[in-house]
Every structure is written in C-alpha cells, then in structure tokens.
Amino acid sequence: MKYDVIIVGAGPAGCSAALTARQRNLKTLVLYNAEGAMEKAHRVDNYPGMPNVSGKEFVKITREQLVEAGAELRKGLVQKIMPVGGSFSCLVENDIYEASSIILACGTARVKTLKNEEELLGQGVSYCATCDGMFYRGKTVIVVGAGGESVEEANYLAELATVKYCPERKHDISGLNDSITVIDDKPLSIEKSAEGMKLVCDKSEHVADGIFVIRPAIAPTQLLPELEVKDGSVYVDKDMATNVKGVFAAGDMVGQPLQVAKATGEGNIAALSAAKYIKQAEND
Ligand SMILES: Cc1cc2nc3c(=O)[nH]c(=O)nc-3n(C[C@H](O)[C@H](O)[C@H](O)COP(=O)(O)OP(=O)(O)OC[C@H]3O[C@@H](n4cnc5c(N)ncnc54)[C@H](O)[C@@H]3O)c2cc1C
Structure with a gap:
C-alpha cells in the first residue's frame, strides 16, 4: 500500500504534521521508535492550552488525536529512506513502506559514530542486517550493537553467517543466540585491511568479512544520505523543504530553538508543503 506521506517521528x-496532513486528506503513516525529547520533559509550562502538562501526557494526547483523525501510527525504527522514481521507500526493520513524500520529525538523537565508520559504509560496513545480510551468507561478521533491535538483528545474521557481537554500550544481551561470540571490549574504530574489515577495540582487534553497526537511533544522513546538513541540523527553507525534492523536515532536527511550540508550528508548515508538493506532482 502506498501512502501520500510518511512521517518519521511522533513527537x-x-x-502536528500528521494532524494537518489528515486535514488535507493525505493518507498518512506516522512511524516512531524510542522516546524522543518530549517524553523526557517532566513538565511543559509554555505550550498554549495545555498548562502543567508532562511531556509523556502531551505525546499520549496528541498521538490519540492523530489516530482519531485517521492517520496510521506504528512503532518501528526507520533505518533507511530510498528515493525511487518520484516516490520513497522506507525500510522499517523487516518491512518496507512507500510514500509520495516524507516528513522527517526525528528530534535530535545525537549519534556518535566509530572512527571511519561512515567513510566505510557500503564498503564492508552496513547499518542494516535485513538489507545486506544475504551478502554475508557463509561468511564472518561482527555486529557492533547498542541496544534496541541490535540483539535481534545479530540473531538474524547468525542464521546466515558466523557472528561476533561487540556491545558499544551496556545493554541486555541475554537474548543473544548461543552461537554468537561476545567481544567484551570497547569498539573504537573500523579499518579496511588485507584480511578483511577490522574492528579496533580498546584492548583487542577483530577481523571479519563485514561489520554491522546497529544502534537504536539513526543519524539523518544515514537515513537519507542525500540530505544536506548545516551545523548539525537538517537544512530546510521557509516551507520546511529539505534539499531533497519531496522530503520535508520539522522540529528539533532542523535547529534552535528546541521548543515544543516551534516544533508543532514547523510540523504544520511541513504538512501543508507536502500536500502542495503532492498536488503539483499529480498535475505534472
Ligand atoms: C528534559 C526536557 C525538558 C524540556 N522542557 C521543555 C519546555 O518546558 N518547553 C518547551 O517548549 N520545550 C521543552 N523541551 C524541548 C521539547 O521537548 C522539544 O523541543 C520537542 O520535543 C521537539 O519535538 P520533536 O517532535 O522535534 O522531537 P522529539 O520530541 O524528540 O521526537 C522525536 C520523535 O522521532 C522518533 N524517531 C527518531 N528517529 C527515528 C527513526 N529513525 N525511526 C522512527 N522514529 C524515529 C522518536 O521515536 C520520537 O517519536 C524539553 C526537552 C527536554 C529533554
């Protein structure tokens, strides 16, 4: 099924973008993953009409409101957005959703990468077991995991390859398949060597055919590598349009001030711009 708009983020x-998209009668899917900044706010006092509201309560009320308005809401980490001939495919764990336009509203998850990780992406480093796992059938891989889906993804890879698992930070790894060896050392960098891909840790080094880095958050440029980022924020114009045609962005991820009222206002503009974009594309 194809949506008019997929909104990544339910803060x-x-x-706000979803509510306006529904007012414009757009077929709307909203995807969210872990808690965003809003759910961490103990109390918000400066949002009109909702005095003394907690962040969690605000999110609960607005999510209920968007579902009542006819938007679909699903939990799942969006791992990759791929422009495909005028529309977009969104990879969400094991599913792919399609839409004519995208609104990014992912907040400011800061992702600290390993040294050389981004440079070696696609050259032995992958962020997505579902997309690239098959390339490593019968081979050896290292999964650098940081929680969320990383244990599940490592178990999936263990069905195809010999897997070592290196926790990037403390998280529950009790669910790891028995065949997986755990590297109990801090990962620092990735290098390409004659023997294969090398994971350099604090006290040890490990070589494999491929390295998967699986974190619960995805940097905007990993989501959609074509995206222009300026000073750490996704670049948008006054219509909340990014440099990628059909992709809009709103909220904390487009920069200061990091405030609820600004985020909802921008979500509203992004949805109106997406509606305009879809209409124009239909008429072209
Ligand atoms: C402790 C605290 C107190 C605050 N107090 C106030 C206050 O009093 N007043 C005020 O105006 N502001 C306050 N803020 C700031 C406010 O919370 C943010 O400005 C606001 O939440 C930004 O909304 P957002 O939708 O851009 O991002 P967020 O609220 O961070 O939401 C981001 C959403 O994106 C989702 N997401 C991210 N990546 C993916 C992915 N790859 N796939 C699927 N989903 C994804 C997350 O699951 C989440 O649903 C506070 C913030 C904090 C942390």
Missing part, C-alpha cells in the same frame, strides 16, 4: 513535530 510534537510529527504529531
């Missing part, structure tokens, strides 16, 4: 910016 204030994404929820």
Whole structure:
C-alpha cells in the first residue's frame, strides 16, 4: 500500500504534521521508535492550552488525536529512506513502506559514530542486517550493537553467517543466540585491511568479512544520505523543504530553538508543503 506521506517521528513535530496532513486528506503513516525529547520533559509550562502538562501526557494526547483523525501510527525504527522514481521507500526493520513524500520529525538523537565508520559504509560496513545480510551468507561478521533491535538483528545474521557481537554500550544481551561470540571490549574504530574489515577495540582487534553497526537511533544522513546538513541540523527553507525534492523536515532536527511550540508550528508548515508538493506532482 502506498501512502501520500510518511512521517518519521511522533513527537510534537510529527504529531502536528500528521494532524494537518489528515486535514488535507493525505493518507498518512506516522512511524516512531524510542522516546524522543518530549517524553523526557517532566513538565511543559509554555505550550498554549495545555498548562502543567508532562511531556509523556502531551505525546499520549496528541498521538490519540492523530489516530482519531485517521492517520496510521506504528512503532518501528526507520533505518533507511530510498528515493525511487518520484516516490520513497522506507525500510522499517523487516518491512518496507512507500510514500509520495516524507516528513522527517526525528528530534535530535545525537549519534556518535566509530572512527571511519561512515567513510566505510557500503564498503564492508552496513547499518542494516535485513538489507545486506544475504551478502554475508557463509561468511564472518561482527555486529557492533547498542541496544534496541541490535540483539535481534545479530540473531538474524547468525542464521546466515558466523557472528561476533561487540556491545558499544551496556545493554541486555541475554537474548543473544548461543552461537554468537561476545567481544567484551570497547569498539573504537573500523579499518579496511588485507584480511578483511577490522574492528579496533580498546584492548583487542577483530577481523571479519563485514561489520554491522546497529544502534537504536539513526543519524539523518544515514537515513537519507542525500540530505544536506548545516551545523548539525537538517537544512530546510521557509516551507520546511529539505534539499531533497519531496522530503520535508520539522522540529528539533532542523535547529534552535528546541521548543515544543516551534516544533508543532514547523510540523504544520511541513504538512501543508507536502500536500502542495503532492498536488503539483499529480498535475505534472
Ligand atoms: C528534559 C526536557 C525538558 C524540556 N522542557 C521543555 C519546555 O518546558 N518547553 C518547551 O517548549 N520545550 C521543552 N523541551 C524541548 C521539547 O521537548 C522539544 O523541543 C520537542 O520535543 C521537539 O519535538 P520533536 O517532535 O522535534 O522531537 P522529539 O520530541 O524528540 O521526537 C522525536 C520523535 O522521532 C522518533 N524517531 C527518531 N528517529 C527515528 C527513526 N529513525 N525511526 C522512527 N522514529 C524515529 C522518536 O521515536 C520520537 O517519536 C524539553 C526537552 C527536554 C529533554
């Protein structure tokens, strides 16, 4: 099924965008993953009409509101957005959703990468077991995991390859398949060597055919590598349009001030711009 718009993020910016998208009668899917900044706010006092509201309560009310308005809401980490001939495919764990336009409302998840990780992406480093796992059938891989889906993804890879698992930070790894060896050392960098891909840790080094880095958050440029980022924020114009045609962005991820009222206002503009874009594309 194809949506008019997929909104990545169900914080204030994404929820607001969804409400306006539905007012414009767009077929709307909202995807969210872990808690965003809003759910961490103990109390918000400067949002009109909702005095003394907690962040969690705000998110609960606005998510209920967007579902009542006819948007679909699903939990799942969006791992990759791929432009495909005028529309977009969104990879969400094991599913792919398609839409004519995208609104990014992912907040400001800061992702600290390993040294050389981004440079070696696609050259032995992957962020997506579902997309690239098959290339490593019968080979050896290392999974650098940081929680979320990383244990599940490592178990999936263990069905195809010999897997070592290196926790990037402390998280529950009790669910790891028995065949997986755990590297109990801090990962620092990735290098390409004659023997294969090398994971350099604090006290040890490990070589494999491929290295998968699986974190619960994805940097905007990993989601959609074509995206222009300026000073750490996704670049948008006054219509909340990014440099990628059909992709809009709103909220904390487009920069200061990091405030709820700004996020909802931008979500509203992004949805109106997406509606305009879809209409124009239909008439072209
Ligand atoms: C402790 C604290 C107190 C605050 N107090 C106030 C206050 O009093 N007043 C005020 O105006 N502001 C306050 N803020 C700031 C406010 O919370 C943010 O400005 C606001 O939440 C931004 O909304 P957002 O929708 O852009 O991002 P967020 O609320 O961070 O939501 C981001 C959403 O994106 C989703 N997401 C991210 N990546 C993916 C992915 N790859 N796939 C699927 N989903 C994804 C997350 O699951 C989440 O749903 C506070 C923030 C904090 C942390």
